[in-house]
Amino acid sequence: MRWSGPLESAALLTVLRVPERAAASTRGVLPWAPLVGLVLGGVAAGAAAAGAHLISPLTGAVLWVAVLAALTRGLHLDGLADTADGLGPLRGRERALQVMRQGDVGPFGVVTLLLTVLLQVSAGAALLAAGDGWTALWAAPLVARLAMARTGLPGVPTAAGSALGQSVAGTVSARWLAGCGLATAVLVVLFAHGNWALAGQLVASGVAGLAAAELLLRRARARLGGVTGDVMGAIGEAAATVTLLVAAAAVT
Template identity: 75%
Template sequence: MSRPPGDARGSARPRWAGPLESLALLTVMPVPARAAAGTRGVLPWAPLVGLLLGGVATGIAVAGTRLVSPLTGAVLAVAVLAALTRGLHLDGLADTADGLGPLRGRERALAVMHQGDVGPFGVVTLVLTVLLQVAAAAALLATDSGWAALWTAVLAARLAMTRTGLPGLPAAEGSALGRSVTGTVSSRWWIALLLASAAAVGALAAGDRVLAGALAGSALAGLGAAELLLRRARARLGGVTGDVMGAMAEVTAAVTLLVAAAVVP
């Protein structure tokens, strides 16, 4: 894989600073403060975090399915992902839904998103998205290869977040996280991540070309949905925020699972 992007200080950073920074912000895993003192590695290494989270969630989902039922496994998978990410992505989804709701200008939308409470539009969006994720995951876990789709959805969700770090994508006014990660993902690194992710999906399919194609198509559908959300956010907010990144992850996971439930053999 090509070298991840960095600024002029990149050579002075510890070798594993990037992955540790990504783990520190995107998970509850304890990471030494000195080893993850910045944010430049958060988005470039997010897909790696996705692979790890996907493995944990999938293992728990399969165990719940075998011990109780596919629905139990699906609920446990969504719950453990929320716990391992501090619920930040779900919170971002709710805040983004409130901000992108109808009848609001840019300043008003950003102000709403910066508030700590969640409005009715955000609550409805959050509930329906989680229900969709659980329902689709339950349908998938009832099949022999459904676990691979769940793992793929978690990976694709982090790929969607990484996309927000590509050059040319501005941060919304007042977004500290958006400013700190803007331009941290080079085009070459993004292409390398896509190829590596495709290889990971192929490995999950274990040589089954039909399954691999279904998984890849589902992930592309999820990434396409996230792109539509990003365009809406840019038009309304003027750029990306941390909440938008979280919302893109949750939307990607939901759409990937939904499409996979329809096409995975």
Template identity: 65%
Template sequence: MSGVWAAFGWLTVFRVPGSASARGVLPWAPLVGLVLGALAALVGWLAARSASPLVGAVLAVALLAWLTRGLHLDGLADTADGLGPLRGRERALEVMRSGDVGPFGVATLVLALLLQVACLAQLLSLDGGWLAPVTAVVAARLAMSRCGLPGVPTAAGSSLGAAVAGTVSRAWLAACAVVVVLLVLGTALWLGDLGQGGRLVAAAALGLAAGELLHRRARARLGGVNGDVMGAAGEVTATATLLAAAVLLG
């Protein structure tokens, strides 16, 4: 269970025992995503029914930001600053480590959050639309786990990247993906709309493709991945999944 505790200790605001080492974080990231996604979906659904879908969307996104301590959003902003301007590899990494947020980071962060809220507001107005945020958050953690596959290089100076390098086997990641697909389809079938489940699986696949594009761009520009890239991959995947879901289910 040490890997589970480490995943919740590193990827959430929860204080859990045995979470000092980051070594076992990424294999269990999808489980963390399932818990966080369920909590966000519950809050969003309740607020959508008692107030409005827009209120539910804002509260769901805010809850996710709080539950993750904003780390993934910070990673998205830092990665945008590092990859955006035309600068060399060493300078890009230096900018990402500085902690300051530049114009590329601010613009990317604001636009991503606006897009997440807009798509969630539409989805929460649909019957069974609460399943979409759960799917998006779990898909985001699959994208983060992908950064721990064997052979993925670590960006220079990244202690977190070095700690989690090679900790996720391809078989484990594939098994997690299959479980996610079955859970989405099974829940959709229970809700009486298997077609909705199929469209959500397709949306998650598109979201993961967007996260993969970012992953490859970061590796080419930075020479590998670091904690910021992992967080950015998760946020890009979640945002793209919500967008695809809003289009496919709308």
């Protein structure tokens, strides 16, 4: 395991400045992505809680989305839009990958991005209005990056032409991912502060988010031939959104 991995992961997945030597490698990006998600989730959840307290739950939810977008340069939201453009319309594999590599965003991408952000904001507002529900806003980015780490398991194919996909392929061992999953579950329980009902709801929400990410991964493998950097971002956004939705349905 590369112990420079946290810096490598932060270099690609956040706006944080790290030593140039760490930024030059991507081998540690996916194994340490859950740690990055833990930090990002804490910062975003703190901003959301402050906004909800000072103004309104809706304001807090918007701040949560805005802070995450700012801290990640909108990287995963961009990946979601590009993946939607590639998977949405009825087109062949090569054409779909070509569309995803273009700089513009098509109608499928715009609609998917808009609906995803609206769902995140509405679910986040409901959670912030429910008191302890804000803990799901911390857990969701962590679950999202656990889902992203899953794409680095050995045997997960990479779509043709994906430089990032090829560079991180097979960098996550099954044992490491299982350990990250267990640590995530423990942290989610700790987020609940002894409220076992809430802990169960948060864990169930995270499992639902991971299931949604798995479905998207299977769709990408069937349609695109494997994962790309855009697909990884889309998987993270899908996992986070479903985690928030299920948590909001359970807590409110």
